[in-house]
Amino acid sequence: MNFQRVSSLVRKDLKKMIRQPATLFLIVLFPVMLTLAFGASFGAIGGTQSATYQIAVVNMESSGPYQQWSQHFVENLTHIELLNIQAFSDNETAQADLIQGKIQAVLVIPGNFGQSCDSFWTAPTNPSLWVNTTLQLHLDSGSMFATQAIPPIIQQVLTATLYGTQPISIPTPIQIGSPSLIQASKTTMFDYMAPGIFAYATIFLTMTVAQSFTEDREKGLLRRINTTPTTPTEFMISQAISNMAAALIQVALVFAMAYLVGYRPYIDVVSFTLAFIIVSIFALCNVGFGLITAAIAKSSGAATGISFIFIMPQMFLGTFVGAALSPSAQVAGKFMPSYYVTDALTSLFLRGAPVSSPTILLDLSVVTIISGISLLLGILLFRKYGKT
Amino acid sequence: MKSPGSLICSWEIGIFKQVIPLSTTLTVSMMSPKEVAITINNLTKRFEDVTAVDGLSLEVEKGELFGLLGPNGAGKTTTINILCGLLKPTSGSVNVGGYDVQKRPDKVKEMIGVCPQDTAVFSYLTGRENVELFANLHAMPREKLKKNTEDLLKKLGLLEEANRHVRKYSGGMRRRTNLIMALVHDPEIAFLDEPTVAMDVQSRHAVWDFIKELKKQNKTVILTTHYMEEAEELCDRVGIIDHGKLIALGAPEQLKSKFRTKNLEEVFIQLTGRKIREEL
Ligand SMILES: Nc1ncnc2c1ncn2[C@@H]1O[C@H](COP(=O)(O)OP(=O)(O)OP(=O)(O)O)[C@@H](O)[C@H]1O
Ligand SMILES: [Mg+2]
Numbered sequence: 001m002n003f004q005r006v007s008s009l010v011r012k013d014l015k016k017m018i019r020q021p022a023t024l025f026l027i028v029l030f031p032v033m034l035t036l037a038f039g040a041s042f043g044a045i046g047g048t049q050s051a052t053y054q055i056a057v058v059n060m061e062s063s064g065p066y067q068q069w070s071q072h073f074v075e076n077l078t079h080i081e082l083l084n085i086q087a088f089s090d091n092e093t094a095q096a097d098l099i100q101g102k103i104q105a106v107l108v109i110p111g112n113f114g115q116s117c118d119s120f121w122t123a124p125t126n127p128s129l130w131v132n133t134t135l136q137l138h139l140d141s142g143s144m145f146a147t148q149a150i151p152p153i154i155q156q157v158l159t160a161t162l163y164g165t166q167p168i169s170i171p172t173p174i175q176i177g178s179p180s181l182i183q184a185s186k187t188t189m190f191d192y193m194a195p196g197i198f199a200y201a202t203i204f205l206t207m208t209v210a211q212s213f214t215e216d217r218e219k220g221l222l223r224r225i226n227t228t229p230t231t232p233t234e235f236m237i238s239q240a241i242s243n244m245a246a247a248l249i250q251v252a253l254v255f256a257m258a259y260l261v262g263y264r265p266y267i268d269v270v271s272f273t274l275a276f277i278i279v280s281i282f283a284l285c286n287v288g289f290g291l292i293t294a295a296i297a298k299s300s301g302a303a304t305g306i307s308f309i310f311i312m313p314q315m316f317l318g319t320f321v322g323a324a325l326s327p328s329a330q331v332a333g334k335f336m337p338s339y340y341v342t343d344a345l346t347s348l349f350l351r352g353a354p355v356s357s358p359t360i361l362l363d364l365s366v367v368t369i370i371s372g373i374s375l376l377l378g379i380l381l382f383r384k385y386g387k388t
Numbered sequence: 389m390k391s392p393g394s395l396i397c398s399w400e401i402g403i404f405k406q407v408i409p410l411s412t413t414l415t416v417s418m419m420s421p422k423e424v425a426i427t428i429n430n431l432t433k434r435f436e437d438v439t440a441v442d443g444l445s446l447e448v449e450k451g452e453l454f455g456l457l458g459p460n461g462a463g464k465t466t467t468i469n470i471l472c473g474l475l476k477p478t479s480g481s482v483n484v485g486g487y488d489v490q491k492r493p494d495k496v497k498e499m500i501g502v503c504p505q506d507t508a509v510f511s512y513l514t515g516r517e518n519v520e521l522f523a524n525l526h527a528m529p530r531e532k533l534k535k536n537t538e539d540l541l542k543k544l545g546l547l548e549e550a551n552r553h554v555r556k557y558s559g560g561m562r563r564r565t566n567l568i569m570a571l572v573h574d575p576e577i578a579f580l581d582e583p584t585v586a587m588d589v590q591s592r593h594a595v596w597d598f599i600k601e602l603k604k605q606n607k608t609v610i611l612t613t614h615y616m617e618e619a620e621e622l623c624d625r626v627g628i629i630d631h632g633k634l635i636a637l638g639a640p641e642q643l644k645s646k647f648r649t650k651n652l653e654e655v656f657i658q659l660t661g662r663k664i665r666e667e668l
Binding site: 002008012016020223225226227228229 | 497502510513520521524
């Protein structure tokens with residue numbers, strides 16, 4: 001194998017991806033838009049689907065002479081329809097729930113809360129006699145709504161508790177400590193879909209590969225390359241490399257977009273690397289499907305249509321859409337390689353499974369075997385029927 | 389007792405086969421006793437319903453500029469495609485640079501440069517990138533690659549346009565790129581399938597000068613063309629084919645004096661009663 005030949009072919013393919021608007025759209029823009037669209041409709045952008053926020057209240061002032069102040073405050077919070085207040089006896093349990101995404105905020109009422117309120121009413125005009133204190137508010141940073149909506153609501157309730165219902169703007173002894181943001185993984189619909197979207201991102205390689213091969217064939221470029229010492233192996237390796245590179249760029253982009261809209265999977269470097277490996281192998285599978293398509297298709301126009309024979313079932317049976325299907329369709333989904341990619345990524349990202357767990361190893365083997373068969377079949381069919 | 393019968397039969401064909409090439413080799417060896425670069429031996433290529441090449445035999449010497457002439461559909465492109473290993477012959481064999489094309493296509497591909505009749509260039513690459521890609525496919529060392537690319541772009545007047553995408557080239561500029569891509573790696577043997585078609589007079593003369601230079605470098609060239617004056621201007625020898633068969637072979641001057649005509653066009657008319665190309 002000659003490195004110079006392979007690398008010049010790879011460079012040619014990468015230029016093609018960048019310079020042709022249609023290819024660039026399918027490879028870059030489409031997956032990015034897809035992520036944003038799904039993020040917007042299924043919860044990553046916009047917090048929980050229900051309009052109420054689960055808030056844990058840890059009241060450190062459960063006894064003492066001024067405790068009716070904090071009780072009153074909690075009562076007032078409970079009256080707010082948007083909030084669902086749960087009393088927690090200790091901060092640790094509340095924080096644990098916050099991290100798991102069960103609740104959106106933790107409010108810690110300090111032990112001297114009542115005393116502080118009382119000190120205000122004893123000397124409303126003399127701040128030097130006030131007992132100052134701070135309410136701690138912990139918020140789920142993953143939910144844009146929680147971070148935006150909860151602090152003003154609590155501020156409002158606090159003011160009402162202290163002064164009564166009439167709105168006045170005067171200095172008070174109690175501050176709400178600047179909300180400390182907690183990285184909590186709140187499981188939304190998007191979390192369930194994200195692995196499927198990562199698999200989805202590379203499915204369209206089938207179409208770009210099929211189009212690229214049929215176009216180059218129509219223009220006589222494949223024959224022309226065939227008059228040079230380039231071997232079929234070198235040519236196919238260059239195709240594999242450039243398409244895997246495209247797949248990695250796609251998945252990295254989709255991941256970056258998902259991260260931007262608040263997606264935070266439990267994941268370490270090893271799982272992350274494995275996720276990319278699985279997706280790259282799956283990319284080869286789609287290259288194989290693209291070659292099979294190019295072998296069957298008589299023209300590049302026909303190739304686009306035929307590629308959907310591979311794309312559609314992969315999309316609708318194998319990825320995130322699968323969960324919503326009838327049982328028989330779900331069984332059909334198990335014949336799609338994208339199903340195993342989605343399953344492996346779900347295990348890694350959503351369930352936090354270690355890379356060596358049997359499910360993941362099984363998924364990886366299935367994807368590898370199917371991809372090998374698809375690529376081999378693609379190369380053989382293309383060599384036999386696709387060249388002219 | 390089937391086998392002796394078939395043995396005799398193949399003997400007869402064997403004798404018959406040798407008759408035609410013998411006469412052609414004779415004329416060649418009388419002209420110049422040089423090394424043979426290309427041998428076409430009783431070549432036949434049939435597609436489903438047409439016989440594109442029909443028992444063609446030819447020899448081209450090393451350093452010779454050989455013109456393949458004939459009307460549309462005569463079988464010129466088919467012959468070239470077989471010579472560069474793109475098509476399998478139905479029968480017969482071809483030998484290029486000392487190697488049987490069917491048996492050692494790898495060796496042949498290292499020696500040849502092919503300029504296809506239908507322009508085949510990557511439209512999303514620049515002219516220079518197209519040329520360099522093909523130099524890389526021939527694994528040229530980097531410095532020579534840069535020098536040859538620059539030289540050829542300059543000779544064919546494409547240097548100024550070299551960094552534009554081919555998508556934006558005119559038809560003639562694409563044709564010139566198409567030709568440079570075939571020759572950038574300095575091939576020993578070049579197959580040029582109608583290299584000057586659709587070029588303006590100026591570009592055509594630039595290409596002619598360029599092809600003459602190849603000859604000075606002792607390269608072997610097979611050139612197909614419709615333009616009789618092109619063949620007369622450039623070729624050491626021409627072969628005229630019609631319906632896949634060789635109907636005349638020799639130096640342009642030789643053919644003209646033999647048929648007592650002013651030009652090669654008239655040679656064709658005398659041989660077939662038709663014009664090589666119907667007037668439009
Ligand atoms: N792939 C093919 N399948 C079927 N027939 C073919 C194929 N390629 C060529 N032919 C036929 O073979 C014959 C010779 O074609 P070829 O292209 O070799 O002619 P040519 O001499 O190059 O003509 P032109 O001057 O038009 O380029 C034609 O009748 C053509 O229709
Ligand atoms: Mg032709």
